[in-house]
Amino acid sequence: MTDKDQTNKNWSRRNFIQTAAMTAAALTIPGCSRKEKPVLTTLVGDFDPLRTYPYRGWEDFYRKIWTWDKVVRSTHSANCTGSCSWKVYVRNGVMVREEQAADYPRISQDLPDYNPRGCQKGGCFVEYVYSPQRLRYPLIRTGERGEGKWRRATWDEALTLVAGKLLDNIYNHGPDTNTFFSVIPAMSPVSFCAGSRLAHYIGGVFLSFYDWYCDLPPGEPLTWGVQTEACECADWFNSKYIVLWGSNISQTRIPDAHFAYEARYNGAKIVCISPDYNASATHADLYFQINPGTDGILALGVAKLLIDQNLIDVPYVKEQTDLPLLVLAGTKRFLRQSDLEPKGKEDVFYVWDAGQRRAVPTPGSMGSDQKTIQFNGVDPALTGSFTVTLADGKTAEVTTVFEMLKQELAQYTLDKVAARTGLPAHEIELFAKELGTRKPAMIIHGAGTNHWFHNDLINRSFILLVALTGNVGKNGGGFNHYVGQERIWPERGFFQLAFPEGRKKQRFQNTTLWSYVHSTSTDPHLYNGKPIEWYVQESVKNGWMPLWPKGGRKPRAFIVWRANYLNQAKGNEILESSLWRDLDLIVDINYRMDTTALYSDVVLPAASYYEKVDINSTDCHSYIHPFGKALDPLFESKTDWDLFHALADKMAELAAKKGLKPFHDDAFDWNRDFTQLARDWTGKGTIVTDEQAADFILANAVETKGMNYQQLQEKPHRFVATDPESWNSDIEDGIAYTPFKHQLEKKRPWRTLTGRQQFYIDHPWYLDLGEALPTFKEPVPEKYPLYWNTPHGRWSIHSTWRDHRAMLRLQRGGPIVYMHPDDARKRGLKDNDWVRIYNNVGQCVCRLQILPGEKPGRVTMYHGWEKYLGFQQGGWQSLTYIKIKPTQLIGKYGHVNFRLNYWGPTGNNRDIKVEIEKAKV
Numbered sequence: 001m002t003d004k005d006q007t008n009k010n011w012s013r014r015n016f017i018q019t020a021a022m023t024a025a026a027l028t029i030p031g032c033s034r035k036e037k038p039v040l041t042t043l044v045g046d047f048d049p050l051r052t053y054p055y056r057g058w059e060d061f062y063r064k065i066w067t068w069d070k071v072v073r074s075t076h077s078a079n080c081t082g083s084c085s086w087k088v089y090v091r092n093g094v095m096v097r098e099e100q101a102a103d104y105p106r107i108s109q110d111l112p113d114y115n116p117r118g119c120q121k122g123g124c125f126v127e128y129v130y131s132p133q134r135l136r137y138p139l140i141r142t143g144e145r146g147e148g149k150w151r152r153a154t155w156d157e158a159l160t161l162v163a164g165k166l167l168d169n170i171y172n173h174g175p176d177t178n179t180f181f182s183v184i185p186a187m188s189p190v191s192f193c194a195g196s197r198l199a200h201y202i203g204g205v206f207l208s209f210y211d212w213y214c215d216l217p218p219g220e221p222l223t224w225g226v227q228t229e230a231c232e233c234a235d236w237f238n239s240k241y242i243v244l245w246g247s248n249i250s251q252t253r254i255p256d257a258h259f260a261y262e263a264r265y266n267g268a269k270i271v272c273i274s275p276d277y278n279a280s281a282t283h284a285d286l287y288f289q290i291n292p293g294t295d296g297i298l299a300l301g302v303a304k305l306l307i308d309q310n311l312i313d314v315p316y317v318k319e320q321t322d323l324p325l326l327v328l329a330g331t332k333r334f335l336r337q338s339d340l341e342p343k344g345k346e347d348v349f350y351v352w353d354a355g356q357r358r359a360v361p362t363p364g365s366m367g368s369d370q371k372t373i374q375f376n377g378v379d380p381a382l383t384g385s386f387t388v389t390l391a392d393g394k395t396a397e398v399t400t401v402f403e404m405l406k407q408e409l410a411q412y413t414l415d416k417v418a419a420r421t422g423l424p425a426h427e428i429e430l431f432a433k434e435l436g437t438r439k440p441a442m443i444i445h446g447a448g449t450n451h452w453f454h455n456d457l458i459n460r461s462f463i464l465l466v467a468l469t470g471n472v473g474k475n476g477g478g479f480n481h482y483v484g485q486e487r488i489w490p491e492r493g494f495f496q497l498a499f500p501e502g503r504k505k506q507r508f509q510n511t512t513l514w515s516y517v518h519s520t521s522t523d524p525h526l527y528n529g530k531p532i533e534w535y536v537q538e539s540v541k542n543g544w545m546p547l548w549p550k551g552g553r554k555p556r557a558f559i560v561w562r563a564n565y566l567n568q569a570k571g572n573e574i575l576e577s578s579l580w581r582d583l584d585l586i587v588d589i590n591y592r593m594d595t596t597a598l599y600s601d602v603v604l605p606a607a608s609y610y611e612k613v614d615i616n617s618t619d620c621h622s623y624i625h626p627f628g629k630a631l632d633p634l635f636e637s638k639t640d641w642d643l644f645h646a647l648a649d650k651m652a653e654l655a656a657k658k659g660l661k662p663f664h665d666d667a668f669d670w671n672r673d674f675t676q677l678a679r680d681w682t683g684k685g686t687i688v689t690d691e692q693a694a695d696f697i698l699a700n701a702v703e704t705k706g707m708n709y710q711q712l713q714e715k716p717h718r719f720v721a722t723d724p725e726s727w728n729s730d731i732e733d734g735i736a737y738t739p740f741k742h743q744l745e746k747k748r749p750w751r752t753l754t755g756r757q758q759f760y761i762d763h764p765w766y767l768d769l770g771e772a773l774p775t776f777k778e779p780v781p782e783k784y785p786l787y788w789n790t791p792h793g794r795w796s797i798h799s800t801w802r803d804h805r806a807m808l809r810l811q812r813g814g815p816i817v818y819m820h821p822d823d824a825r826k827r828g829l830k831d832n833d834w835v836r837i838y839n840n841v842g843q844c845v846c847r848l849q850i851l852p853g854e855k856p857g858r859v860t861m862y863h864g865w866e867k868y869l870g871f872q873q874g875g876w877q878s879l880t881y882i883k884i885k886p887t888q889l890i891g892k893y894g895h896v897n898f899r900l901n902y903w904g905p906t907g908n909n910r911d912i913k914v915e916i917e918k919a920k921v
């Protein structure tokens, strides 16, 4: 640099500083008006290089990004469980961006609030609205399924094709050959009901989702008689001991994780139990890098320590659980009134009263006349063996469930548990001691443990821990399962809209069973020496599980909306080559081209989340808020409500044109007149618009009494009450919702056969298969060395956002399998290699990422990748297959009966093993 350069530089710098100072002064001196000193002129001074440039409008581009014509409240329904309220900004008829609404009313000054609520996926949804993936017109397939060859169709042509086929199936093959699949009503019930109403009025089969996705924790219906009940996430803050068990909240509960971490500042300890050192483990006081599939033995080992070290809450256990109930030592069945009296009931049970030294009936069971579980002057014995006189005069030995539990737990010694789980014995002891002494304590439970084949046993073992320590039914305590946005708060209004003539007049079907039976799926394992087919046949024969269509017929038409069935299907390729092949018509209703849409025959374009009216709720909080139409549905898309209305209209029109006589549906003695279908579907013209549908739900539920859709557009509303038919606690002012206060505080019976938290299931199949009590069973044996782990990811909600430009830029842009460095080294693999992942079911080829936080012996691929998104071969579901657990097929046992999304076999997918090698690409 020359002296001259230096002088110029100093001069320029000095002048710049002077000019800037003058500008600042001009802006701050009172009386220095904008008119006299225009801001930009003063700022740039005489050396503005663009002074003579003719067009200066570009300077406002950035500012204009932040201007808008209108703001509409909306949200997302991708089964994220978030349920976050957002504002969508519109300018000149274009949605330009979204922003967290951040106006949830606060529950209490003593609790952190829900604001602001959202995640990075929600923050870029507007891009999807205009993305190339967006479906714009009805499409009819012209090539092979999945080939991607389509032609544009008019709505009239597409609806005529679908309506004609549905009617043809009903009259020629039976209404049960038309099958409907949609998921999670809580996330957008109006959209859900649009299709379920049609299924209802035409006699179609409606499939389950919560069990099929393996989000259902089957231990909850078994132990508590509920589908799922969890505290809202603000209640995490009330806890003093939080166990993150198979739940990576930093990644999968982004809007709520702060409640747990703030609880830690409030004095709570956090325990994280997960095979990988994940984003939530970094917040833990105690981290257990457990061996995959061994969570159950850890729980039972801890239960033994709690009992051995007198860390259990004895009065709670006696009153709130079935552990003091008597069991006949010979048959291993509960002692029932029918054992003691000639005309005694099957659903009245007994405890041994230590005071009277005799068996006395327990109040509150299904057959009891007393609607309380409180013992009156009775002190039930927890341990011991006793003698009773049976109805036939013979005597029999009885013992308590607790005594049997102690015998069961005796095998789970500390050394054995430490060896199997790979955890230090002294840390397991510390965990038991802290769980037994820090109150209240809760388990936050996730898919990491729920997706195993023995998920029911794992759930029951976990629930045992919080029940033994007296934590269920208390704020800050309990077993809180969050996988899927399953629980709809305004339930009564929803069911009336979804299935107007009542659920008894609807064909419901467990999807795991349906997908298995109607495909070439096979499970090579035997259960007590019998193949799963034997259990399936017995279950259907006994009327425990329904199987549609009946009589060996095949499903013919399949309609999917708000879901991606094929992407999420265990044994994807098996289903594609059998069940899918046998279907005559597959219709996908969608706003983007996903795997199911790609493999369909007809694709109907749906409105996106920002172009429709609906409502949204979650079990993570106690508020309701809406979807709103920032714009009318774009291109030729329709809202789900309008779309199914149009389909009902078309079916009615065709039925009249063809002169179809009413169809008598024998199963329900229902004369179905399809010429009147549109009239029925719209509730005789009372529910024509989606806003009317939303208002119908709100008006017919006690949770939302006094609310309407327009009020929700103003701000989220907290629920005002809970329906005692379906909830187990009240909504209380200033208090976070937590379940089972009715049972603990009001002594109402639990919704189980025994009226208590029921750990003993004395159904013959449970006794035969050794699962009457919570026990540990090893994962299903598979011959390959590496567990195939497919958890929920950070950058997508299932398959949604998997193909989003912004999210792909946060990762490597395509499917990745994560592996521990030692496992990679053994196989000669390097980071970013193309690898072939295979087992005896199938294979896929993708890139490898080496991750020290992964557990050796396991590999992970975050789930949801569409097959067309960067795999060289196959997809993440190419390696899985359907495994039905026999005990999940039972029914007609007190509280354990088939109900859609409540009880039925789960589509588990963790007991899958693979090998990996370098791929030739």
Ligand code: SF4
Residues within 6 Å of the ligand: 075, 076, 077, 078, 080, 081, 082, 083, 084, 117, 118, 119, 120, 121, 122, 123, 254, 255, 797
């Ligand atoms: S995607 Fe789900 S979690 Fe994310 S902002 Fe939207 S509603 Fe919230």
